[in-house]
Amino acid sequence: MTSPLLLLQPAQTPLHLPERTTFWMPLDASVTAADIDWLYMFMIWMSVICSLGIFAAMLYFVMKFKAGPRSANETSEPSSEHNTALEIGWSVIPLLICIALFVWGFQGFVNLRTPPKGALEVHVTGQKWKWLFEYPHGTEDVLHVPVDRDVRLILQSADVLHSFYIPNFRVKMDAVPGRYTDLWFRATAAGEFPVFCAEYCGTAHSDMLTRVKVHEPGGYEKWLADVKKELENVPLPQLGKLVVEKQGCLTCHTTDGTPKIGPTWKGVFGKAEQLSGGATVNVDEDYIRESIIDPTAKIVDKFPPSMPTYKGKLSDRQLSGVIEYIKSLK
Amino acid sequence: MTSPSTTADVVAPKTGSGSDNYLVHDKGFLSWALTLDHKRIGIMYLASVLTAFALGGLFALILRTELLSPGHTIIDHDTYNQMFTLHGAIMVFLVIIPGIPAALGNIALPLQLGAKDVAFPRLNLASYYLWLLGAICMLTSLVMNAADTGWTFYAPYSTTTETAVAPAAMGAFILGFSSIFTGLNFIVTIHKLRPPGMGWFRLPLFIWALYSTALIQVLATPVIGITLLMLTVERLLHIGIFDPALGGDPVLFQHFFWFYSHPAVYIMVVPGFGVIGDLIPVFSRKRIFGYKFIAVSSLAIAFLGFLVWGHHMFVSGQSTLAGSIFSAITFLIAIPTAIKVFNWIATMYKGRIHLDTPMLYALAFLWVFTIGGLTGVFLAVMNVDIHLHDTYFVVAHFHYVMMGGAITALLGGIHYWWPKAFGRMYDEKQGRFGALLVFAGLNITFFPQFIMGSRGMPRRYYNYLPEFQDLHRLSTIGAYMLGLGFLMTAFYLVRSLKSGRPAPANPWGSRTLEWTIPSPPPYYNFHHAPTVTRGPYDDYDTLVYDEKIGGYVEKTPSA
Numbered sequence: 001m002t003s004p005l006l007l008l009q010p011a012q013t014p015l016h017l018p019e020r021t022t023f024w025m026p027l028d029a030s031v032t033a034a035d036i037d038w039l040y041m042f043m044i045w046m047s048v049i050c051s052l053g054i055f056a057a058m059l060y061f062v063m064k065f066k067a068g069p070r071s072a073n074e075t076s077e078p079s080s081e082h083n084t085a086l087e088i089g090w091s092v093i094p095l096l097i098c099i100a101l102f103v104w105g106f107q108g109f110v111n112l113r114t115p116p117k118g119a120l121e122v123h124v125t126g127q128k129w130k131w132l133f134e135y136p137h138g139t140e141d142v143l144h145v146p147v148d149r150d151v152r153l154i155l156q157s158a159d160v161l162h163s164f165y166i167p168n169f170r171v172k173m174d175a176v177p178g179r180y181t182d183l184w185f186r187a188t189a190a191g192e193f194p195v196f197c198a199e200y201c202g203t204a205h206s207d208m209l210t211r212v213k214v215h216e217p218g219g220y221e222k223w224l225a226d227v228k229k230e231l232e233n234v235p236l237p238q239l240g241k242l243v244v245e246k247q248g249c250l251t252c253h254t255t256d257g258t259p260k261i262g263p264t265w266k267g268v269f270g271k272a273e274q275l276s277g278g279a280t281v282n283v284d285e286d287y288i289r290e291s292i293i294d295p296t297a298k299i300v301d302k303f304p305p306s307m308p309t310y311k312g313k314l315s316d317r318q319l320s321g322v323i324e325y326i327k328s329l330k
Numbered sequence: 331m332t333s334p335s336t337t338a339d340v341v342a343p344k345t346g347s348g349s350d351n352y353l354v355h356d357k358g359f360l361s362w363a364l365t366l367d368h369k370r371i372g373i374m375y376l377a378s379v380l381t382a383f384a385l386g387g388l389f390a391l392i393l394r395t396e397l398l399s400p401g402h403t404i405i406d407h408d409t410y411n412q413m414f415t416l417h418g419a420i421m422v423f424l425v426i427i428p429g430i431p432a433a434l435g436n437i438a439l440p441l442q443l444g445a446k447d448v449a450f451p452r453l454n455l456a457s458y459y460l461w462l463l464g465a466i467c468m469l470t471s472l473v474m475n476a477a478d479t480g481w482t483f484y485a486p487y488s489t490t491t492e493t494a495v496a497p498a499a500m501g502a503f504i505l506g507f508s509s510i511f512t513g514l515n516f517i518v519t520i521h522k523l524r525p526p527g528m529g530w531f532r533l534p535l536f537i538w539a540l541y542s543t544a545l546i547q548v549l550a551t552p553v554i555g556i557t558l559l560m561l562t563v564e565r566l567l568h569i570g571i572f573d574p575a576l577g578g579d580p581v582l583f584q585h586f587f588w589f590y591s592h593p594a595v596y597i598m599v600v601p602g603f604g605v606i607g608d609l610i611p612v613f614s615r616k617r618i619f620g621y622k623f624i625a626v627s628s629l630a631i632a633f634l635g636f637l638v639w640g641h642h643m644f645v646s647g648q649s650t651l652a653g654s655i656f657s658a659i660t661f662l663i664a665i666p667t668a669i670k671v672f673n674w675i676a677t678m679y680k681g682r683i684h685l686d687t688p689m690l691y692a693l694a695f696l697w698v699f700t701i702g703g704l705t706g707v708f709l710a711v712m713n714v715d716i717h718l719h720d721t722y723f724v725v726a727h728f729h730y731v732m733m734g735g736a737i738t739a740l741l742g743g744i745h746y747w748w749p750k751a752f753g754r755m756y757d758e759k760q761g762r763f764g765a766l767l768v769f770a771g772l773n774i775t776f777f778p779q780f781i782m783g784s785r786g787m788p789r790r791y792y793n794y795l796p797e798f799q800d801l802h803r804l805s806t807i808g809a810y811m812l813g814l815g816f817l818m819t820a821f822y823l824v825r826s827l828k829s830g831r832p833a834p835a836n837p838w839g840s841r842t843l844e845w846t847i848p849s850p851p852p853y854y855n856f857h858h859a860p861t862v863t864r865g866p867y868d869d870y871d872t873l874v875y876d877e878k879i880g881g882y883v884e885k886t887p888s889a
Contacts, residue, residue: 050704
């Protein structure tokens with residue numbers, strides 16, 4: 001389900017990775033990327049030197065010791081099949097390099113796996129085939145974060161395995177159904193960066209893309225306020241529809257006339273309802289408001305008193321929105 | 331150990347094939363289908379594995395063609411997903427795992443041991459038929475509604491997708507038993523059927539490698555068997571094991587899967603080490619450098635290979651501590667592997683190097699395996715792996731190791747033992763050209779994938795961002811070259827069966843026992859077990875090249 005809030009957002013530019021500044025790696029835009037890039041480039045050069053050494057020795061031996069056509073009297077020079085110094089050297093040097101690499105990688109990994117205290121937290125859900133991000137005003141399908149601030153993403157999956165991957169931040173973490181995983185980053189540059197799903201998840205795996213929008217200083221707060229304000233300008237019935245969808249009201253109530261755990265909303269406005277205990281009540285604005293704030297006060301006959309209170313969870317305007325939405329269901 | 335005495339009690343090398351040649355010893359379809367002869371079973375394996383390789387390769391070419399452009403090129407999303415699943419499953423379970431052990435090992439192992447057959451010939455034939463049954467199961471999945479899970483079968487996708495996962499998983503389950511049977515057979519054969527005088531440190535390195543591989547096959551394969559069985563049970567009976575919706579744990583599946591599949595990586599590549607260990611001394615006409623180390627390091631790699639499966643799971647939600655331990659042990663494997671490469675290179679020093687086709691494949695192996703091995707180090711470094719995990723960097727790395735390592739070694743081995751197995755020489759010029767084409771194609775296909783992966787291109791992507799298109803195209807061109815190289819190789823190898831020059835007993839001047847009997851070998855291999863008085867790579871100078879027969883013969887004592 002795509003967030004209806006999308007309708008409020010400007011049209012988006014096509015997704016692309018920002019211009020690279022180095023040959024191998026994508027542009028780095030997080031505080032932890034530099035460590036990884038340094039280690040990566042160290043290994044690139046180590047590999048280039050090692051492999052050129054090996055290839056050079058191999059090609060040199062091939063040229064130097066190449067035999068002519070096979071002939072009857074071919075003998076080889078005597079040479080040893082042991083050289084203790086050489087063998088110790090080529091065992092110990094790689095071992096030392098490996099120990100250093102392990103230690104560097106370990107330090108970087110622990111850093112990546114330890115979110116700083118006080119990070120901005122965003123819940124992320126992966127599901128076939130989109131990423132959803134939770135904000136105070138509701139669900140978004142683009143990740144919005146401020147620049148230069150620690151952000152911790154708490155990942156979960158609604159169906160199969162996914163993996164949340166931002167190449168420019170060098171972060172990746174699987175979203176696993178049935179448990180939480182997390183990752184953190186601190187963006188160093190404002191702009192838009194692609195987000196990929198890196199764990200195969202079926203048909204549209206390669207289209208499970210979105211973007212992270214890193215806001216300039218102050219921009220994130222402004223964006224939150226703008227969205228909130230825009231939501232305030234949504235006509236009441238539409239706002240109410242959004243609220244009931246996000247708040248899970250439809251788990252118990254229906255809009256099509258069939259009773260579920262609670263009474264249906266279709267045609268309920270203006271009706272006289274029989275309450276448990278014998279009294280009747282006229283369903284008007286006040287009764288609906290009361291039923292949301294103090295649900296067990298007046299229970300409609302034959303329904304269980306199982307609704308939780310929404311007191312303090314909805315603003316007055318949201319309450320009016322819900323009332324107007326129910327009113328519109330005729 | 332280096333006494334110049336010859337191998338005693340061996341049939342004198344002779345040219346051509348006698349009437350007791352195993353290829354024509356019995357005739358008719360049933361004489362092959364019901365044969366207990368390890369050489370015939372090896373040939374049947376070779377033909378079957380190469381057929382599967384052609385099918386898996388065809389899928390690869392379709393995949394690479396689809397990736398010529400982002401979005402739809404020739405096939406749709408779902409077909410693409412099914413095709414990379416089958417490409418992976420076929421190449422891993424039907425080609426690379428049985429490739430060197432079951433095909434080349436069956437042909438060469440008893441011969442190198444001077445034995446008449448493997449320890450359990452009937453088990454050997456059963457292993458082949460299990461392979462066939464497993465292959466049929468996989469093809470059933472293909473015909474029904476091919477599985478689209480990737481060869482890794484990760485839950486809960488694999489337990490919930492609509493496609494025919496069960497036949498594919500059961501195929502892999504059955505193929506596992508085929509692999510266990512081969513491994514068991516080889517372990518017993520190596521322990522019990524060595525000839526007099528052949529102590530453990532006189533075993534050819536190919537045997538050492540097959541021995542290490544067999545240990546992994548026997549110890550690790552049951553785990554994938556039970557895992558796939560549980561997966562199938564979950565799919566069919568909805569018993570919650572891996573799917574959280576049923577109360578299971580998807581990360582548990584990954585632990586089970588990699589507990590087998592990481593050791594399986596060594597099932598795939600260690601036999602390749604064995605082939606290279608045999609090829610380099612023969613074509614350098616020089617004793618191998620550091621024999622004992624190479625021999626024992628195969629065992630060390632096999633052992634350590636059991637302890638590193640978690641390095642596939644650095645981003646799975648596995649704990650930081652577990653990840654760190656897996657990373658540390660992974661680095662340990664790099665050491666024996668690197669030393670093997672150094673030993674092979676050192677063997678060539680002061681040798682007399684003959685660049686025949688098998689040696690070209692050995693050199694190609696050293697090249698691509700070095701790159702494959704070094705890029706493995708990137709993936710062992712945990713924070714770097716977080717960026718590279720599940721990108722084309724990983725795809726490139728394991729293709730360099732599997733395709734560049736295992737398949738190159740397989741091809742080297744095929745070209746080395748071809749004259750022995752079939753009694754015919756292939757066209758050497760075409761062989762060398764084919765090797766060059768394969769080597770170039772391999773690098774052009776897979777090297778660009780390292781760059782793509784580093785830049786953030788995730789794997790198993792049907793669609794991709796336009797900035798990756800140039801590198802994808804380059805990769806596809808390489809894949810076509812590879813296809814051409816393999817096609818050409820198949821062509822001249824098959825042609826050699828008809829029109830190739832008859833092979834001498836010992837065309838390359840090898841010192842291992844299979845080259846002391848005629849090519850192709852007699853039905854019973856050896857009249858009686860030869861007595862071994864030297865190592866497998868000793869005394870190349872006691873062989874002289876005889877131009878008349880185009881092969882090497884033992885120097886007569888007077889000469």
